[in-house]
Amino acid sequence: MSTVADVPSTHEPLDGRTLAVEDPATEATIAHVARGGAAEVDRAVAAARSAARTMRDTAPLERGRALRRLATEVEAAAEDLARLESLDTGKPLSLARGEIAGCVGYLDYYAGAAGTLQGDTIPVGPGTLAYTVPEPVGVSAHIVPWNAPLSMLCRSVAPAFAAGNTAVVKPAEQTPLTALRFAGLVEAAGFPAGAYEVVTGLGAEAGHALAAHPGIGSLTFTGSVATGRTVLRTAAEHITPVVTELGGKSPQIVFADADLDDVARQVVTGFTANSGQYCDAGSRLLVDRAVADDLVERIRARAGALTLGVGTDDPDLGPMVSAEHRRRVTDYVDLGRAEGADAPTPPQAVPAVGHFVAPTVFTGVTPTMRIAREEIFGPVLAVLGFGTEDEALELADATDYGLGVGIHTADIDRALRVADRVDAGYVMINDYFAGGPAVPFGGTKLSGTGRERGLVALESYLTRKTVVVRRSAPWT
Numbered sequence: 223m224s225t226v227a228d229v230p231s232t233h234e235p236l237d238g239r240t241l242a243v244e245d246p247a248t249e250a251t252i253a254h255v256a257r258g259g260a261a262e263v264d265r266a267v268a269a270a271r272s273a274a275r276t277m278r279d280t281a282p283l284e285r286g287r288a289l290r291r292l293a294t295e296v297e298a299a300a301e302d303l304a305r306l307e308s309l310d311t312g313k314p315l316s317l318a319r320g321e322i323a324g325c326v327g328y329l330d331y332y333a334g335a336a337g338t339l340q341g342d343t344i345p346v347g348p349g350t351l352a353y354t355v356p357e358p359v360g361v362s363a364h365i366v367p368w369n370a371p372l373s374m375l376c377r378s379v380a381p382a383f384a385a386g387n388t389a390v391v392k393p394a395e396q397t398p399l400t401a402l403r404f405a406g407l408v409e410a411a412g413f414p415a416g417a418y419e420v421v422t423g424l425g426a427e428a429g430h431a432l433a434a435h436p437g438i439g440s441l442t443f444t445g446s447v448a449t450g451r452t453v454l455r456t457a458a459e460h461i462t463p464v465v466t467e468l469g470g471k472s473p474q475i476v477f478a479d480a481d482l483d484d485v486a487r488q489v490v491t492g493f494t495a496n497s498g499q500y501c502d503a504g505s506r507l508l509v510d511r512a513v514a515d516d517l518v519e520r521i522r523a524r525a526g527a528l529t530l531g532v533g534t535d536d537p538d539l540g541p542m543v544s545a546e547h548r549r550r551v552t553d554y555v556d557l558g559r560a561e562g563a564d565a566p567t568p569p570q571a572v573p574a575v576g577h578f579v580a581p582t583v584f585t586g587v588t589p590t591m592r593i594a595r596e597e598i599f600g601p602v603l604a605v606l607g608f609g610t611e612d613e614a615l616e617l618a619d620a621t622d623y624g625l626g627v628g629i630h631t632a633d634i635d636r637a638l639r640v641a642d643r644v645d646a647g648y649v650m651i652n653d654y655f656a657g658g659p660a661v662p663f664g665g666t667k668l669s670g671t672g673r674e675r676g677l678v679a680l681e682s683y684l685t686r687k688t689v690v691v692r693r694s695a696p697w698t
Protein backbone atom coordinates (compact mmCIF):
# COMPACT_ATOMS: atom_id res chain seq x y z
CA MET A 223 0.00 0.00 0.00
CA SER A 224 1.12 3.50 -0.73
CA THR A 225 1.92 5.65 2.23
CA VAL A 226 1.87 9.38 2.08
CA ALA A 227 5.61 9.42 2.66
CA ASP A 228 5.93 7.95 -0.85
CA VAL A 229 4.63 11.16 -2.38
CA PRO A 230 7.50 13.37 -3.43
CA SER A 231 7.14 17.11 -3.12
CA THR A 232 8.24 18.04 -6.66
CA HIS A 233 9.81 21.33 -5.61
CA GLU A 234 10.40 22.77 -2.19
CA PRO A 235 8.47 25.98 -1.57
CA LEU A 236 10.76 28.97 -2.13
CA ASP A 237 9.84 30.53 1.21
CA GLY A 238 9.27 27.30 3.17
CA ARG A 239 5.48 27.78 3.55
CA THR A 240 3.40 24.61 3.54
CA LEU A 241 -0.24 23.50 3.61
CA ALA A 242 -1.61 20.59 5.63
CA VAL A 243 -3.51 17.89 3.72
CA GLU A 244 -6.34 16.16 5.57
CA ASP A 245 -7.93 12.71 5.31
CA PRO A 246 -11.59 13.80 5.28
CA ALA A 247 -12.77 10.49 6.73
CA THR A 248 -10.60 10.64 9.86
CA GLU A 249 -9.78 14.38 9.94
CA ALA A 250 -6.11 13.40 10.45
CA THR A 251 -3.35 15.39 8.75
CA ILE A 252 -1.75 13.01 6.26
CA ALA A 253 0.79 15.24 4.50
CA HIS A 254 2.19 18.73 4.13
CA VAL A 255 2.75 20.19 0.69
CA ALA A 256 4.31 23.41 -0.55
CA ARG A 257 2.10 26.49 -0.40
CA GLY A 258 3.23 27.85 -3.73
CA GLY A 259 2.46 31.30 -5.08
CA ALA A 260 3.60 33.61 -7.85
CA ALA A 261 7.30 32.76 -7.47
CA GLU A 262 6.69 29.00 -7.68
CA VAL A 263 4.40 29.50 -10.69
CA ASP A 264 7.12 31.59 -12.40
CA ARG A 265 9.62 28.81 -11.81
CA ALA A 266 7.25 26.12 -13.10
CA VAL A 267 6.24 28.05 -16.21
CA ALA A 268 9.90 28.80 -17.00
CA ALA A 269 10.74 25.08 -16.74
CA ALA A 270 7.73 24.17 -18.88
CA ARG A 271 8.66 26.79 -21.48
CA SER A 272 12.16 25.43 -21.78
CA ALA A 273 10.75 21.93 -22.41
CA ALA A 274 8.11 23.18 -24.84
CA ARG A 275 10.48 23.28 -27.82
CA THR A 276 11.47 19.64 -27.27
CA MET A 277 7.81 18.57 -27.01
CA ARG A 278 6.90 20.53 -30.11
CA ASP A 279 9.78 19.04 -32.09
CA THR A 280 8.99 15.48 -31.04
CA ALA A 281 7.24 13.66 -33.89
CA PRO A 282 3.53 13.04 -33.17
CA LEU A 283 3.93 9.27 -33.26
CA GLU A 284 6.81 9.53 -30.80
CA ARG A 285 4.63 11.65 -28.49
CA GLY A 286 2.01 8.94 -28.81
CA ARG A 287 4.57 6.32 -27.77
CA ALA A 288 5.53 8.41 -24.71
CA LEU A 289 1.85 8.67 -23.74
CA ARG A 290 1.50 4.92 -24.11
CA ARG A 291 4.51 4.40 -21.82
CA LEU A 292 2.88 6.79 -19.34
CA ALA A 293 -0.34 4.76 -19.50
CA THR A 294 1.73 1.66 -18.68
CA GLU A 295 3.40 3.44 -15.75
CA VAL A 296 0.01 4.53 -14.37
CA GLU A 297 -1.35 1.02 -14.82
CA ALA A 298 1.60 -0.44 -12.91
CA ALA A 299 1.10 2.09 -10.09
CA ALA A 300 -2.71 1.87 -10.22
CA GLU A 301 -3.28 0.29 -6.82
CA ASP A 302 -0.98 2.78 -5.07
CA LEU A 303 -2.57 5.70 -6.90
CA ALA A 304 -6.08 4.48 -6.06
CA ARG A 305 -5.24 4.14 -2.37
CA LEU A 306 -3.65 7.56 -2.32
CA GLU A 307 -6.66 9.10 -4.06
CA SER A 308 -9.02 7.33 -1.65
CA LEU A 309 -7.06 8.58 1.36
CA ASP A 310 -6.83 12.15 0.06
CA THR A 311 -10.43 12.58 -1.13
CA GLY A 312 -12.23 10.06 1.12
CA LYS A 313 -13.77 8.33 -1.90
CA PRO A 314 -14.40 4.56 -1.76
CA LEU A 315 -11.44 2.51 -2.94
CA SER A 316 -13.43 0.80 -5.73
CA LEU A 317 -14.43 4.19 -7.10
CA ALA A 318 -10.83 5.42 -6.91
CA ARG A 319 -9.72 2.27 -8.76
CA GLY A 320 -12.28 3.01 -11.46
CA GLU A 321 -11.04 6.60 -11.80
CA ILE A 322 -7.40 5.48 -12.11
CA ALA A 323 -8.47 2.98 -14.79
CA GLY A 324 -10.13 5.99 -16.44
CA CYS A 325 -6.78 7.83 -16.33
CA VAL A 326 -5.15 4.93 -18.18
CA GLY A 327 -8.00 5.21 -20.69
CA TYR A 328 -7.33 8.92 -21.30
CA LEU A 329 -3.60 8.32 -21.75
CA ASP A 330 -4.15 5.35 -24.09
CA TYR A 331 -6.76 7.16 -26.13
CA TYR A 332 -4.65 10.29 -26.65
CA ALA A 333 -1.58 8.12 -27.34
CA GLY A 334 -3.46 6.95 -30.42
CA ALA A 335 -4.82 10.40 -31.18
CA ALA A 336 -1.38 12.06 -31.27
CA GLY A 337 -0.73 10.72 -34.75
CA THR A 338 -4.07 11.89 -36.13
CA LEU A 339 -3.38 15.65 -36.09
CA GLN A 340 -3.87 17.13 -39.53
CA GLY A 341 -4.20 20.43 -41.31
CA ASP A 342 -6.20 21.39 -44.40
CA THR A 343 -5.35 22.47 -47.90
CA ILE A 344 -7.73 25.09 -49.25
CA PRO A 345 -8.28 25.41 -53.03
CA VAL A 346 -8.36 29.20 -53.41
CA GLY A 347 -7.55 29.16 -57.14
CA PRO A 348 -4.75 28.72 -59.66
CA GLY A 349 -1.40 30.07 -58.56
CA THR A 350 -2.17 30.10 -54.86
CA LEU A 351 -1.54 27.40 -52.29
CA ALA A 352 -3.23 27.77 -48.91
CA TYR A 353 -2.85 25.31 -46.08
CA THR A 354 -3.22 25.14 -42.33
CA VAL A 355 -0.87 23.58 -39.80
CA PRO A 356 -1.89 22.50 -36.28
CA GLU A 357 0.68 23.86 -33.82
CA PRO A 358 0.95 23.37 -30.07
CA VAL A 359 0.15 26.34 -27.84
CA GLY A 360 3.39 25.78 -25.87
CA VAL A 361 2.72 25.70 -22.13
CA SER A 362 -0.77 24.49 -21.24
CA ALA A 363 -2.03 25.37 -17.76
CA HIS A 364 -4.49 23.20 -15.83
CA ILE A 365 -6.40 24.21 -12.70
CA VAL A 366 -7.96 21.07 -11.24
CA PRO A 367 -10.75 20.46 -8.69
CA TRP A 368 -10.76 18.06 -5.73
CA ASN A 369 -13.62 15.75 -6.65
CA ALA A 370 -11.77 13.44 -9.07
CA PRO A 371 -8.24 14.81 -8.91
CA LEU A 372 -6.10 12.56 -11.10
CA SER A 373 -8.94 11.77 -13.46
CA MET A 374 -9.61 15.47 -14.16
CA LEU A 375 -5.88 16.05 -14.51
CA CYS A 376 -5.39 13.25 -17.05
CA ARG A 377 -8.51 14.29 -18.94
CA SER A 378 -6.84 17.55 -19.93
CA VAL A 379 -3.10 16.84 -19.67
CA ALA A 380 -3.29 13.79 -21.99
CA PRO A 381 -4.65 15.75 -25.00
CA ALA A 382 -2.31 18.65 -24.18
CA PHE A 383 0.70 16.28 -24.40
CA ALA A 384 -0.69 14.61 -27.52
CA ALA A 385 -0.89 18.02 -29.19
CA GLY A 386 2.78 18.65 -28.38
CA ASN A 387 2.59 20.89 -25.33
CA THR A 388 4.03 20.90 -21.86
CA ALA A 389 1.74 21.21 -18.81
CA VAL A 390 1.72 23.18 -15.56
CA VAL A 391 -0.85 21.85 -13.11
CA LYS A 392 -2.37 23.49 -10.03
CA PRO A 393 -4.22 20.77 -8.11
CA ALA A 394 -6.90 21.64 -5.57
CA GLU A 395 -5.44 22.47 -2.17
CA GLN A 396 -7.59 19.76 -0.55
CA THR A 397 -6.29 16.94 -2.80
CA PRO A 398 -2.80 17.54 -4.24
CA LEU A 399 -1.23 14.12 -3.63
CA THR A 400 -1.84 12.15 -6.83
CA ALA A 401 -0.83 15.14 -9.00
CA LEU A 402 2.52 15.09 -7.21
CA ARG A 403 2.86 11.33 -7.49
CA PHE A 404 2.06 11.53 -11.22
CA ALA A 405 5.24 13.62 -11.75
CA GLY A 406 7.46 10.60 -11.12
CA LEU A 407 5.46 8.54 -13.61
CA VAL A 408 5.77 11.22 -16.31
CA GLU A 409 9.52 11.24 -15.76
CA ALA A 410 9.70 7.42 -15.83
CA ALA A 411 7.80 7.44 -19.14
CA GLY A 412 10.62 9.47 -20.67
CA PHE A 413 9.02 12.90 -21.08
CA PRO A 414 11.61 15.71 -21.01
CA ALA A 415 12.29 17.46 -17.69
CA GLY A 416 9.85 20.38 -17.39
CA ALA A 417 7.16 18.70 -19.53
CA TYR A 418 4.97 18.31 -16.42
CA GLU A 419 5.21 20.79 -13.57
CA VAL A 420 3.02 20.90 -10.45
CA VAL A 421 2.47 23.93 -8.25
CA THR A 422 0.55 23.11 -5.08
CA GLY A 423 -1.10 25.90 -3.15
CA LEU A 424 -4.25 27.91 -2.65
CA GLY A 425 -6.52 29.00 -5.46
CA ALA A 426 -6.21 32.70 -4.73
CA GLU A 427 -2.40 32.42 -4.66
CA ALA A 428 -1.00 29.68 -6.91
CA GLY A 429 -4.17 29.33 -9.01
CA HIS A 430 -4.46 33.07 -9.59
CA ALA A 431 -0.77 33.39 -10.44
CA LEU A 432 -1.06 30.59 -13.01
CA ALA A 433 -4.19 32.02 -14.66
CA ALA A 434 -2.51 35.45 -14.77
CA HIS A 435 0.80 34.23 -16.18
CA PRO A 436 1.79 35.67 -19.57
CA GLY A 437 3.86 32.56 -20.36
CA ILE A 438 0.96 30.11 -20.70
CA GLY A 439 -0.66 29.41 -24.07
CA SER A 440 -3.92 27.92 -22.82
CA LEU A 441 -5.79 27.42 -19.57
CA THR A 442 -8.10 24.57 -18.71
CA PHE A 443 -10.16 25.34 -15.64
CA THR A 444 -12.33 22.68 -14.03
CA GLY A 445 -14.23 23.85 -10.97
CA SER A 446 -17.05 26.03 -9.74
CA VAL A 447 -18.88 28.74 -11.65
CA ALA A 448 -17.78 31.45 -9.20
CA THR A 449 -14.09 30.60 -9.61
CA GLY A 450 -14.58 30.08 -13.35
CA ARG A 451 -15.77 33.68 -13.68
CA THR A 452 -12.74 34.94 -11.72
CA VAL A 453 -10.35 32.87 -13.79
CA LEU A 454 -11.87 34.08 -17.07
CA ARG A 455 -11.41 37.70 -15.94
CA THR A 456 -7.82 37.01 -14.91
CA ALA A 457 -6.95 35.22 -18.16
CA ALA A 458 -8.49 38.07 -20.18
CA GLU A 459 -5.49 40.24 -19.29
CA HIS A 460 -3.25 38.26 -21.65
CA ILE A 461 -6.10 37.06 -23.92
CA THR A 462 -5.30 33.51 -22.83
CA PRO A 463 -7.79 31.03 -24.29
CA VAL A 464 -9.70 29.25 -21.52
CA VAL A 465 -11.65 26.00 -21.44
CA THR A 466 -14.13 26.09 -18.56
CA GLU A 467 -15.66 22.88 -17.23
CA LEU A 468 -18.00 24.02 -14.48
CA GLY A 469 -20.90 22.82 -12.39
CA GLY A 470 -24.25 21.22 -13.08
CA LYS A 471 -27.73 20.45 -11.79
CA SER A 472 -28.30 17.52 -14.08
CA PRO A 473 -31.78 16.02 -14.38
CA GLN A 474 -32.67 12.38 -14.81
CA ILE A 475 -35.96 12.36 -16.74
CA VAL A 476 -38.03 9.23 -16.16
CA PHE A 477 -41.07 8.38 -18.29
CA ALA A 478 -43.74 5.99 -17.07
CA ASP A 479 -42.74 3.17 -19.44
CA ALA A 480 -39.20 2.84 -18.03
CA ASP A 481 -38.04 -0.20 -16.07
CA LEU A 482 -38.44 1.32 -12.60
CA ASP A 483 -36.14 -1.06 -10.77
CA ASP A 484 -33.31 -0.40 -13.20
CA VAL A 485 -34.05 3.34 -13.08
CA ALA A 486 -34.01 3.36 -9.26
CA ARG A 487 -30.54 1.79 -9.35
CA GLN A 488 -29.30 4.34 -11.87
CA VAL A 489 -30.83 7.33 -10.10
CA VAL A 490 -29.26 6.32 -6.78
CA THR A 491 -25.87 5.88 -8.44
CA GLY A 492 -26.41 9.16 -10.27
CA PHE A 493 -26.91 11.29 -7.17
CA THR A 494 -24.77 9.39 -4.63
CA ALA A 495 -21.68 8.25 -6.57
CA ASN A 496 -18.64 9.96 -5.06
CA SER A 497 -21.10 11.19 -2.40
CA GLY A 498 -22.71 13.42 -4.99
CA GLN A 499 -19.46 15.22 -5.70
CA TYR A 500 -19.45 14.77 -9.48
CA CYS A 501 -20.15 17.70 -11.80
CA ASP A 502 -22.64 15.58 -13.76
CA ALA A 503 -24.30 14.07 -10.66
CA GLY A 504 -27.94 13.36 -11.49
CA SER A 505 -29.13 15.60 -8.68
CA ARG A 506 -32.66 16.23 -10.00
CA LEU A 507 -35.21 13.52 -10.66
CA LEU A 508 -37.95 14.57 -13.08
CA VAL A 509 -40.52 11.78 -13.10
CA ASP A 510 -43.93 11.16 -14.65
CA ARG A 511 -46.40 11.68 -11.78
CA ALA A 512 -48.07 8.35 -12.65
CA VAL A 513 -45.03 6.42 -11.35
CA ALA A 514 -43.46 9.00 -9.03
CA ASP A 515 -44.51 7.51 -5.67
CA ASP A 516 -43.48 4.01 -6.72
CA LEU A 517 -40.07 5.17 -7.99
CA VAL A 518 -39.35 7.37 -4.95
CA GLU A 519 -40.09 4.45 -2.65
CA ARG A 520 -37.60 2.25 -4.52
CA ILE A 521 -34.99 5.04 -4.53
CA ARG A 522 -35.33 5.72 -0.81
CA ALA A 523 -35.02 2.00 -0.03
CA ARG A 524 -31.83 1.69 -2.09
CA ALA A 525 -30.27 4.95 -0.87
CA GLY A 526 -31.09 4.03 2.73
CA ALA A 527 -29.15 0.77 2.41
CA LEU A 528 -25.88 2.44 1.31
CA THR A 529 -23.01 2.23 3.79
CA LEU A 530 -20.93 5.24 4.86
CA GLY A 531 -17.31 4.86 5.91
CA VAL A 532 -13.60 5.48 5.48
CA GLY A 533 -12.74 5.41 1.77
CA THR A 534 -9.91 2.89 2.05
CA ASP A 535 -12.34 0.44 3.79
CA ASP A 536 -14.34 0.57 0.53
CA PRO A 537 -17.82 1.49 1.76
CA ASP A 538 -20.56 2.57 -0.66
CA LEU A 539 -20.06 6.24 0.21
CA GLY A 540 -17.17 8.22 1.66
CA PRO A 541 -17.26 11.64 3.32
CA MET A 542 -17.52 15.11 1.83
CA VAL A 543 -14.06 16.43 0.99
CA SER A 544 -13.83 18.94 3.85
CA ALA A 545 -15.63 20.30 6.90
CA GLU A 546 -16.43 23.44 4.92
CA HIS A 547 -18.02 21.50 2.10
CA ARG A 548 -19.99 19.29 4.51
CA ARG A 549 -21.42 22.43 6.08
CA ARG A 550 -22.41 23.73 2.66
CA VAL A 551 -24.26 20.49 1.87
CA THR A 552 -26.03 20.23 5.25
CA ASP A 553 -27.00 23.91 4.96
CA TYR A 554 -28.76 23.01 1.69
CA VAL A 555 -30.55 20.11 3.42
CA ASP A 556 -31.75 22.54 6.11
CA LEU A 557 -32.72 25.04 3.43
CA GLY A 558 -34.76 22.42 1.55
CA ARG A 559 -36.82 21.73 4.66
CA ALA A 560 -37.16 25.47 5.33
CA GLU A 561 -38.36 25.95 1.73
CA GLY A 562 -41.13 23.43 2.42
CA ALA A 563 -39.78 20.31 0.71
CA ASP A 564 -39.99 16.98 2.47
CA ALA A 565 -37.10 14.59 3.21
CA PRO A 566 -37.28 11.84 5.83
CA THR A 567 -34.20 11.54 8.03
CA PRO A 568 -31.93 8.97 6.33
CA PRO A 569 -31.66 5.67 8.24
CA GLN A 570 -27.83 5.55 8.26
CA ALA A 571 -25.95 6.54 11.40
CA VAL A 572 -23.52 9.25 10.33
CA PRO A 573 -20.02 8.65 11.78
CA ALA A 574 -19.09 11.20 14.46
CA VAL A 575 -15.62 11.76 13.00
CA GLY A 576 -15.20 12.68 9.35
CA HIS A 577 -17.27 14.90 7.08
CA PHE A 578 -20.13 12.50 6.32
CA VAL A 579 -23.59 13.26 4.91
CA ALA A 580 -26.19 10.51 4.39
CA PRO A 581 -28.12 10.41 1.08
CA THR A 582 -31.20 12.63 1.29
CA VAL A 583 -34.19 12.52 -1.08
CA PHE A 584 -36.50 15.54 -1.23
CA THR A 585 -40.07 15.33 -2.52
CA GLY A 586 -42.57 18.18 -2.57
CA VAL A 587 -40.00 20.25 -4.48
CA THR A 588 -41.13 23.12 -6.71
CA PRO A 589 -39.03 24.43 -9.62
CA THR A 590 -38.36 27.79 -7.97
CA MET A 591 -36.86 26.33 -4.77
CA ARG A 592 -33.13 26.81 -4.45
CA ILE A 593 -32.62 23.06 -3.88
CA ALA A 594 -34.17 22.54 -7.34
CA ARG A 595 -31.92 25.09 -9.07
CA GLU A 596 -28.54 25.31 -7.36
CA GLU A 597 -25.66 22.84 -7.41
CA ILE A 598 -25.35 21.26 -3.94
CA PHE A 599 -22.49 18.87 -4.80
CA GLY A 600 -23.55 16.34 -2.17
CA PRO A 601 -25.80 13.25 -1.99
CA VAL A 602 -29.04 15.21 -2.17
CA LEU A 603 -31.80 14.50 -4.71
CA ALA A 604 -34.63 16.90 -5.60
CA VAL A 605 -37.68 15.09 -7.03
CA LEU A 606 -40.15 16.95 -9.28
CA GLY A 607 -43.17 15.45 -11.04
CA PHE A 608 -44.37 16.14 -14.60
CA GLY A 609 -47.48 15.31 -16.62
CA THR A 610 -46.34 15.73 -20.22
CA GLU A 611 -43.16 15.55 -22.28
CA ASP A 612 -43.26 19.35 -22.77
CA GLU A 613 -43.49 19.86 -19.02
CA ALA A 614 -40.51 17.51 -18.50
CA LEU A 615 -38.46 19.55 -20.96
CA GLU A 616 -39.48 22.82 -19.33
CA LEU A 617 -38.37 21.49 -15.93
CA ALA A 618 -35.13 20.10 -17.37
CA ASP A 619 -34.20 23.54 -18.71
CA ALA A 620 -35.28 25.41 -15.57
CA THR A 621 -31.78 25.90 -14.16
CA ASP A 622 -28.84 28.04 -15.22
CA TYR A 623 -26.81 24.89 -15.91
CA GLY A 624 -26.68 22.62 -18.96
CA LEU A 625 -24.31 19.73 -18.30
CA GLY A 626 -25.69 16.16 -18.12
CA VAL A 627 -29.20 14.87 -18.81
CA GLY A 628 -30.40 11.31 -18.26
CA ILE A 629 -33.46 10.08 -20.18
CA HIS A 630 -35.13 6.83 -19.16
CA THR A 631 -37.85 5.37 -21.38
CA ALA A 632 -38.61 2.27 -23.44
CA ASP A 633 -39.66 4.55 -26.35
CA ILE A 634 -36.51 5.36 -28.32
CA ASP A 635 -38.30 7.90 -30.52
CA ARG A 636 -39.34 9.82 -27.44
CA ALA A 637 -35.82 9.58 -26.00
CA LEU A 638 -34.23 10.94 -29.17
CA ARG A 639 -36.85 13.71 -29.43
CA VAL A 640 -36.11 14.83 -25.87
CA ALA A 641 -32.37 14.58 -26.55
CA ASP A 642 -32.79 16.88 -29.56
CA ARG A 643 -34.80 19.47 -27.65
CA VAL A 644 -33.08 19.65 -24.25
CA ASP A 645 -30.51 22.40 -23.64
CA ALA A 646 -27.45 20.52 -22.34
CA GLY A 647 -24.02 19.37 -23.45
CA TYR A 648 -24.23 15.66 -22.63
CA VAL A 649 -27.27 13.41 -22.90
CA MET A 650 -27.35 9.81 -21.67
CA ILE A 651 -30.25 7.57 -22.71
CA ASN A 652 -31.09 4.63 -20.42
CA ASP A 653 -27.53 4.54 -19.02
CA TYR A 654 -26.48 7.29 -16.62
CA PHE A 655 -22.71 8.09 -16.54
CA ALA A 656 -22.24 6.30 -19.89
CA GLY A 657 -19.32 7.46 -22.05
CA GLY A 658 -15.55 7.28 -22.11
CA PRO A 659 -12.39 9.06 -23.28
CA ALA A 660 -13.47 9.06 -26.94
CA VAL A 661 -16.81 10.75 -26.18
CA PRO A 662 -16.80 14.59 -26.02
CA PHE A 663 -18.00 16.02 -22.70
CA GLY A 664 -18.93 19.55 -21.68
CA GLY A 665 -21.77 21.88 -20.96
CA THR A 666 -23.97 24.74 -22.10
CA LYS A 667 -25.04 27.84 -20.14
CA LEU A 668 -23.19 28.18 -16.81
CA SER A 669 -21.78 24.66 -17.12
CA GLY A 670 -18.95 26.02 -19.21
CA THR A 671 -17.36 26.36 -22.61
CA GLY A 672 -15.32 23.98 -24.67
CA ARG A 673 -15.27 20.22 -24.80
CA GLU A 674 -13.05 17.70 -23.09
CA ARG A 675 -12.48 14.10 -24.25
CA GLY A 676 -12.59 12.90 -27.84
CA LEU A 677 -10.63 14.27 -30.79
CA VAL A 678 -12.37 17.64 -30.48
CA ALA A 679 -10.53 18.28 -27.18
CA LEU A 680 -7.20 18.41 -29.02
CA GLU A 681 -8.29 21.74 -30.51
CA SER A 682 -8.08 23.40 -27.08
CA TYR A 683 -4.34 22.72 -27.04
CA LEU A 684 -3.58 23.76 -30.64
CA THR A 685 -3.47 26.86 -32.76
CA ARG A 686 -4.08 26.64 -36.47
CA LYS A 687 -1.50 28.47 -38.53
CA THR A 688 -2.56 29.37 -42.06
CA VAL A 689 0.00 29.65 -44.82
CA VAL A 690 -0.93 31.23 -48.16
CA VAL A 691 1.62 31.01 -50.98
CA ARG A 692 1.61 32.67 -54.38
CA ARG A 693 3.21 30.17 -56.70
CA SER A 694 5.20 31.18 -59.74
CA ALA A 695 4.74 30.08 -63.38
CA PRO A 696 2.89 28.63 -65.17
CA TRP A 697 0.16 31.01 -63.89
CA THR A 698 2.04 34.35 -63.84
Ligand code: NAD
Pocket residue numbers: 365366367368369370374392393394395423424425426428429430431433444445446447448449450452453466467468469470500501502597599625665669670
Ligand atom coordinates in the same frame (compact mmCIF):
# COMPACT_ATOMS: atom_id res chain seq x y z
P1 NAD B 1 -13.29 25.53 -7.05
O1 NAD B 1 -13.73 26.44 -8.12
O2 NAD B 1 -13.43 25.95 -5.65
O3 NAD B 1 -11.76 25.14 -7.23
C1 NAD B 1 -11.27 24.57 -8.43
C2 NAD B 1 -9.80 24.90 -8.57
O4 NAD B 1 -9.68 26.32 -8.73
C3 NAD B 1 -8.95 24.54 -7.34
O5 NAD B 1 -7.71 24.05 -7.78
C4 NAD B 1 -8.78 25.88 -6.64
O6 NAD B 1 -7.62 25.97 -5.87
C5 NAD B 1 -8.69 26.83 -7.84
N1 NAD B 1 -9.00 28.23 -7.55
C6 NAD B 1 -9.77 28.74 -6.56
N2 NAD B 1 -9.77 30.10 -6.61
C7 NAD B 1 -9.00 30.46 -7.66
C8 NAD B 1 -8.64 31.71 -8.23
N3 NAD B 1 -9.06 32.86 -7.73
N4 NAD B 1 -7.86 31.69 -9.33
C9 NAD B 1 -7.44 30.52 -9.87
N5 NAD B 1 -7.72 29.32 -9.35
C10 NAD B 1 -8.50 29.27 -8.26
O7 NAD B 1 -14.06 24.18 -7.35
P2 NAD B 1 -14.06 22.88 -6.45
O8 NAD B 1 -14.92 23.17 -5.28
O9 NAD B 1 -12.67 22.39 -6.26
O10 NAD B 1 -14.77 21.84 -7.44
C11 NAD B 1 -16.12 21.63 -7.45
C12 NAD B 1 -16.73 22.25 -8.67
O11 NAD B 1 -16.08 21.74 -9.85
C13 NAD B 1 -18.18 21.90 -8.82
O12 NAD B 1 -18.92 23.03 -9.19
C14 NAD B 1 -18.17 20.87 -9.95
O13 NAD B 1 -19.39 20.77 -10.63
C15 NAD B 1 -17.06 21.36 -10.80
N6 NAD B 1 -16.53 20.31 -11.69
C16 NAD B 1 -16.82 20.37 -13.02
C17 NAD B 1 -16.37 19.36 -13.89
C18 NAD B 1 -16.72 19.39 -15.37
O14 NAD B 1 -16.13 18.65 -16.13
N7 NAD B 1 -17.66 20.21 -15.81
C19 NAD B 1 -15.62 18.31 -13.38
C20 NAD B 1 -15.34 18.29 -12.02
C21 NAD B 1 -15.80 19.30 -11.19
